[in-house]
Amino acid sequence: MSAQDPVEIFRQEAQELFESIEQGLLDLAHRPGDRDLVDAVFRGLHTLKGSGAMFGFDALAAFTHHCETAFDRVRRGEVAATSALVGAVLACQDHMRALAEGRPASEAAGDLLLAELHRVVQSAGQAASLGAAPAEATAAPLHTWRVKFSLPADALINGTRPLPLLDELRELGDCRVTVVTDKVPDFDVLVATECHLAWDVTLVTPHGRDAIEDVFIFVIDDMTLDIQEVAEAEAAPAAAEVALAAAPQAVGANDEAPAAEGRHAKVSGDTVRVPAERLDEMMDRVGELVIAQSRLKQLAASSSDIALRAVAEEIERLAAEMRDTMMVVRMVPIAQLFGRFRRLIHDLARDTGKTIELSTEGETTELDKTVIERLADPLIHLIRNAADHGLETPEQRLAAGKPQTGHVVLAARQSGAEVVITITDDGRGVDRDRVRAKAEENGLIQPGQVLNDNELLQLIFAPGFSTAAAITNLSGRGVGMDVVKRTIEGLRGAIELTSTPGEGSVVSLRIPLTLAIIDGLLVRVGAGRYVIPLSSVEECVELSVEQDIRSTGRSLITLRDQLVPFIRLRQMFSTAQAPDPHQKIVVVQAGQERVGLVVDQILGDHQTVIKALSGFHAEVGAFSGATILGDGGVALILDIGHLVAAGQRHDAQLRAAS
């Protein structure tokens, strides 16, 4: 197992650093003056350099060093964080990623990036010095600061050393350092590697508060720091003075200040990094447990042993809880995914010359890890579409009386056992005439064929359809919305498009929370048992004898004044057995379409552990997987999207015939 491979660990860490650096940079493009952001990016670059060197990524460390230097100048206010600078560092970051992942990255390209970075820093530096330098030169009154700080107990173990911090403070101006030894415990309980000293520093300096905070930039999250400006007269330290050199550097104590304690706990956190495949293995085990449990339940139900039944119920409850816990463990917030798209929008805006703003909502919505990974590509495609086809150019927007900046909103929310993700743009909306023209051109519909608005919009998802008049670099590369649709359906999800001309479009994706286990409705058709995902079941009704006879010509039932087509699964599955006298209809919904499925018997609900079918059965569209039942038998899971589509076709044929 490569779980312990240090290089792999570094890559994981680097991956996270890259993400946080990128987020910081992108935020900085909007709020160039935000010091916290500048510091965060700087810290990220610094850590990356340090860890890179430690794990032998020398090229990465050397390259990162230049970016760090550039950002250090931003941090010190010498250089303004212009969008050109942000862009240059973003470009450098891509190079760093390549270096970190061990992809071949040419040195020449790296040098080119650095040259560009250097140029940008120079020009930004001039701009900044023009504005800021005179003010700095005239106003340099001396301040007196009282700086109290203490480090967490494990600071020394983590490599933080107080001495250099004090030295840096001394560089700022006149310093009087007092060590506070209140927290130092008795000698017999002292742990030599823990730090429980605090410092009280009186500093006279021309620099401001920011400069002092900068000294602590790498430790500020973990420590307690209190900086106060004092009048000259009361500057004398109150605490007893202890010569710093003589002070024991590390003294242990258990009675840490509550504030420090709280912070400490938050920082070290209780998170454990686990390789994803171990989670997958565990999920498999839980799946098997659920299957074994349903066998036990069946045994217990047929037994009169009360004790056995009690245990079976207990196990059932535990297995369900275990399943739920396991699912939660696999959930990650969708923010992880949304974060990537800010960069995409940044690049799209640059390439299209449009002004685009991306806002995200519901980033805390959680989804199964595997689902999130598989959503990335379709979402990139949809966002590209929105930015490239949906949004107009700034001139067109102004002419249409809209604000110049186009908005793309990416939102996620949970709705039952599904997560709904919407991509909304305020662009020109789908051009129905062009869709129709294109569809006719591609032979998807007959010229002049009557379609309702929804059907027309659905054409966009048909294979081989692409409305982009000009094929751009961004979209329209042949992989169309049909690929997106297929991927989403592969996740047992659904995709829908609504659009108002002139006002924009909304694409909504409905994605099940997890891929591994679903609640299902177990039904019987002939001798076979099938599972219908409960999330798509609307209701169950009886197929009356009259309807049964009448519907030989036309398979439609009236459900609350609406006609719903139905499919006889017996026919579809060529069941030989005689039908039950009282057949049932399970009404299912996929997207906006409803269809009834005629079954012989409804057996009840069933916790379904989804198992994939082998390659031999991949071509059989009607099933999305299979599951093992309590008695050891196998039930196939119906693919509702496929069945609904089949029902629609069937309905269309009937309508065409009548």
Next chain:
Amino acid sequence: MNPEPLTGLIEALTFDLQGETFALEAGLVREVLDLLPETDVPGAPPFVGAVINFRGRIIPLVDLRLAFDMRAATPTIDSRIVVIEYDLDGQPTLIGLRADKVHEVTSIDRAVTEAAPRVGMRWRSDFIRLLARRNGDLIVIPDLDQIFAARGQSTGAVTPINALQS
């Protein structure tokens, strides 16, 4: 297909399908099972018309008979399922094969094997990797790659294999 080495022994599990003896390399075989409850997959080709629950895994059940123009048979007391692990479209997959009767693992000398003749057989010649003679009988070593890729689609009958043996 790689050229077959001409000498050496093939360790193979032999089994019967409608009177013909077939052999599979023993290394492929995971287990031989008694018949299990089967679940039909509507819409799937009859060659892989069902799945079974093999210890918590759902695996396809293949009927090689249909690749060799034989009729599907009703199970008898000797019927077994041979579970093999095989690369199916790049995925290692457990697959159950129906067998009328399973015999022992034997060594087949490559010296007595030959490639299937191009003509004079009622079976698709590319479905057969080798034919081996044993005690005046013929053992068929099927080419599972070809059979699985074609999903067992056999072409029409030409000559009964018995004509070849005489």
